[in-house]
Amino acid sequence: MRNDVKAIQLVWLSKTGLTNLNSGEGGSNLVDIKKFRYGGQEFPYISGQAMRFYLKEAIRRHLQPQEACVADEQGETCGRIAECVLCDLFGFMTTVPDVGALTRVSPVKVSPAMGLLPLDGTMVMDFLTRRHRGVTAEREAELRSDIVNVELAVNLYKAGICVDVQRVGREEELVSIGERRGRGRRRRGEGEAEGEAVRPILSVQLREYASDAERARRIGLLLDAIKDFSDYSKQARLLTDFTPDLVLVTLQHNYSHRLQKALELQGDNAAIVHLERMRQILSEVREDLVSVNNGPAWWAGVVDGIVDNTDEVRRVLQELGVPVLTPRQAIDAAKTALGISSS
Ligand SMILES: [Zn+2]
Numbered sequence: 102m103r104n105d106v107k108a109i110q111l112v113w114l115s116k117t118g119l120t121n122l123n124s125g126e127g128g129s130n131l132v133d134i135k136k137f138r139y140g141g142q143e144f145p146y147i148s149g150q151a152m153r154f155y156l157k158e159a160i161r162r163h164l165q166p167q168e169a170c171v172a173d174e175q176g177e178t179c180g181r182i183a184e185c186v187l188c189d190l191f192g193f194m195t196t197v198p199d200v201g202a203l204t205r206v207s208p209v210k211v212s213p214a215m216g217l218l219p220l221d222g223t224m225v226m227d228f229l230t231r232r233h234r235g236v237t238a239e240r241e242a243e244l245r246s247d248i249v250n251v252e253l254a255v256n257l258y259k260a261g262i263c264v265d266v267q268r269v270g271r272e273e274e275l276v277s278i279g280e281r282r283g284r285g286r287r288r289r290g291e292g293e294a295e296g297e298a299v300r301p302i303l304s305v306q307l308r309e310y311a312s313d314a315e316r317a318r319r320i321g322l323l324l325d326a327i328k329d330f331s332d333y334s335k336q337a338r339l340l341t342d343f344t345p346d347l348v349l350v351t352l353q354h355n356y357s358h359r360l361q362k363a364l365e366l367q368g369d370n371a372a373i374v375h376l377e378r379m380r381q382i383l384s385e386v387r388e389d390l391v392s393v394n395n396g397p398a399w400w401a402g403v404v405d406g407i408v409d410n411t412d413e414v415r416r417v418l419q420e421l422g423v424p425v426l427t428p429r430q431a432i433d434a435a436k437t438a439l440g441i442s443s444s
Contacts, residue, residue: 102317102440103391108265108266110263111263113260114217114374115258115346116255116257116372118339120255120335120341122334122341122343123147123334130250132249134252135147142219142220143219144220145254147214156330157187159325159330159332160186161187164186168185168186180195183311186319191207191209208264209323212260214258214260228249229248229251230248230249257366257372257407263361266320267307269320270316273305278303278304280302281302282297324441327345327432330343331343331344347364347401347402347428348431349431351399353386353391355389372409379417379418380420383418383423384421398435402429402430403428
């Protein structure tokens with residue numbers, strides 16, 4: 102795998118059918134949609150925690166049981182960076198006997214998915230009844246209170262991910278980079294010898310827990326998961342595809358989250374990508390990119406019918422020199438450029 106890449110960044114739009122991917126607090130008879138308010142209107146969102154769960158479960162499908170743990174009753178995971186793919190990629194807060202509390206900041210940063218179209222006009226209340234065969238008249242009235250209301254909505258979501266590549270399969274440890282003497286300890290009238298305390302000067306370095314090949318494999322599993330993730334809630338009734346439909350992918354020699362602002366809609370209630378915003382952000386991000394085949398390491402994946410100005414989106418991307426592929430091809434192109442073999 103290339104060792105000059107500090108960040109792999111993706112930002113994408115995904116259009117869903119009628120669904121409820123991540124429920125809020127709700128009530129006893131309500132399965133609601135998580136919502137935020139902006140500009141006086143309500144929009145749906147899917148929490149970053151839910152997004153991380155979907156990605157973890159997608160990766161787990163490709164692992165042997167011994168390669169990844171599940172959380173125990175306390176919600177704690179194993180914390181073994183070398184052996185556990187999911188603890189490495191997604192971090193942990195856990196307690197280890199004889200060691201104490203251990204935490205690892207996830208090298209995989211995931212955004213919540215934000216619905217970009219107002220819920221007013223895109224949402225419906227569905228009544229889920231638990232009707233049984235051969236119910237008596239008395240039971241009929243009883244069952245009427247058994248109705249569950251489920252909020253369902255169509256929307257266009259924006260989500261993103263940024264991988265802190267240098268920290269996959271590695272963790273910070275303290276290291277002494279020298280020593281200093283006496284400073285701050287000596288007081289007037291004290292002897293020279295007493296002030297000669299030697300203290301280490303500390304810094305941090307990354308310790309390797311996995312080989313380069315294993316680190317590349319784990320990043321490949323994550324990138325593949327973005328193409329396939331599907332373990333959203335309530336899929337038994339609400340089969341949905343929530344993988345990227347319009348995606349931008351970059352490989353960066355500088356760690357930044359700037360690309361996340363490249364995809365935004367223009368105006369209210371219409372799925373029109375803000376072209377000038379996309380052009381400006383991509384122009385800024387360009388200076389952070391490693392080069393591949395004498396060009397910047399960026400790719401776009403676009404399928405038709407997701408936004409209303411797809412042709413203009415393609416034109417702007419082509420003017421900037423961004424290869425326009427399908428979403429899966431774009432992710433695969435990034436994998437190839439990283440030197441990760443396709444599985
Ligand atoms: Zn684990």
